[in-house]
Amino acid sequence: MFKINDNYLKLPGSYLFSTIAKKVEAYSEANPGKAGNIIRLGIGDVTLPLSKAIIERLHSAVDEMSKKETFKGYAPELGYEFLRTAISVNDYKNRGCSIEEDEIFISDGAKSDSGNIGDIFAQDNKIAVCDPVYPVYVDTNAMAGRTGVYNPATEKWSDVIYMPCTKENNFCPEIPAETPDIIYLCFPNNPTGTTITKEQLQVWVDYALKSGAVIIYDAAYEAYISTPGVPHSIYECEGAKACAIELRSFSKNAGFTGTRLGFTVIPKELECGGVTLHSLWARRHGTKFNGAPYIIQAAGAAVYTEEGRRQTGEQIAYYMNNAKIIREGLEAAGYEIYGGTDAPYIWLKTPDNMTSWEFFDYLLENLNIVGTPGSGFGPSGEGYFRLTAFGSLENTKKAMERIKAGDANI
Numbered sequence: 001m002f003k004i005n006d007n008y009l010k011l012p013g014s015y016l017f018s019t020i021a022k023k024v025e026a027y028s029e030a031n032p033g034k035a036g037n038i039i040r041l042g043i044g045d046v047t048l049p050l051s052k053a054i055i056e057r058l059h060s061a062v063d064e065m066s067k068k069e070t071f072k073g074y075a076p077e078l079g080y081e082f083l084r085t086a087i088s089v090n091d092y093k094n095r096g097c098s099i100e101e102d103e104i105f106i107s108d109g110a111k112s113d114s115g116n117i118g119d120i121f122a123q124d125n126k127i128a129v130c131d132p133v134y135p136v137y138v139d140t141n142a143m144a145g146r147t148g149v150y151n152p153a154t155e156k157w158s159d160v161i162y163m164p165c166t167k168e169n170n171f172c173p174e175i176p177a178e179t180p181d182i183i184y185l186c187f188p189n190n191p192t193g194t195t196i197t198k199e200q201l202q203v204w205v206d207y208a209l210k211s212g213a214v215i216i217y218d219a220a221y222e223a224y225i226s227t228p229g230v231p232h233s234i235y236e237c238e239g240a241k242a243c244a245i246e247l248r249s250f251s252k253n254a255g256f257t258g259t260r261l262g263f264t265v266i267p268k269e270l271e272c273g274g275v276t277l278h279s280l281w282a283r284r285h286g287t288k289f290n291g292a293p294y295i296i297q298a299a300g301a302a303v304y305t306e307e308g309r310r311q312t313g314e315q316i317a318y319y320m321n322n323a324k325i326i327r328e329g330l331e332a333a334g335y336e337i338y339g340g341t342d343a344p345y346i347w348l349k350t351p352d353n354m355t356s357w358e359f360f361d362y363l364l365e366n367l368n369i370v371g372t373p374g375s376g377f378g379p380s381g382e383g384y385f386r387l388t389a390f391g392s393l394e395n396t397k398k399a400m401e402r403i404k405a406g407d408a409n410i
Helices: 006-010 016-030 052-064 081-095 110-120 135-143 198-211 277-288 294-302 306-332 356-367 393-405
Strands: 104-107 127-131 160-164 182-186 214-218 244-249 262-265 337-339 345-349 384-388
Touching (some): 052 306, 081 294, 104 277, 127 135, 198 214, 306 337
């Protein structure tokens, strides 16, 4: 008789954002007159349409698919060279990082890669994660049988090393007492919206090199960095090519949440026992993935054109203006806030000793605003709440008016 992967049965409840969606749906059904007034500042989904340069290239690529001379079938295993070259030059070499085209693997998004990257690591690797943390890192390792047993009382897995990120350490993880094999870092950080300096990141690179660990570095929000001294890539740090894998996404810098495009960088210098991780990921990639569509990769390359960079830059500025409005609105209402300067997320302390989910219910039921409970990102997120700047300008302003007024007023 066949057997299931019973690691899935160890997972607590459903995925965080699925839980939120179900709660919002239940509220809407119970309050149909208010359903249309709900402002969603929870999930980090963009709201602006794709820029003109991207759309024009997407359309022309679709036209190419209608002609025998320019039709494209399966994509090359690593992705089309025109896109990998654009990424290598613009995202890395122009920043002093010597990442070559064949060290870049095109995919359908950083979420997929952050979950799939575990395929090339042994099951008995010990992982370390920031706390709070993007749930995908932990959940996918749990599915792979790498996290041990979940304790509902502590909301922790027995075989996971948690690195608390609190206001006491400025939401910057500290080197753990126990030595991990795989270290997950995300900066600008999701969910706290905070960043670290190049010097702070170098400490982690030096530690990984010394301890024989690998860093999986999620840089999905690097386009939102404006503060000098904050690294856009881990490869700005000396020695990082020998210890780090970097994940990137087109979702937040160019609005590809609905079209799906991302990439993973694995330098050929990164080895384990004489085996390159690049070769393992290439084998996995070629076996389990048939490539992002040509039309999407063509649109992705348009991001790096002069017009594409200008237009996506304007969109990023739009969202960061929303972040400024949220920061100023929450501060005026007396909230303790973090993030929102180099990232599109604002991390706030819940008022009146409310739990994260109590504050979620308060905002939904009284102000018709949806956010994300901090406890959903880990035990150190309890008592905190995340708001996203990816809404429309109109809804962002309206949400802050409701919060400052303290009642629904709708």
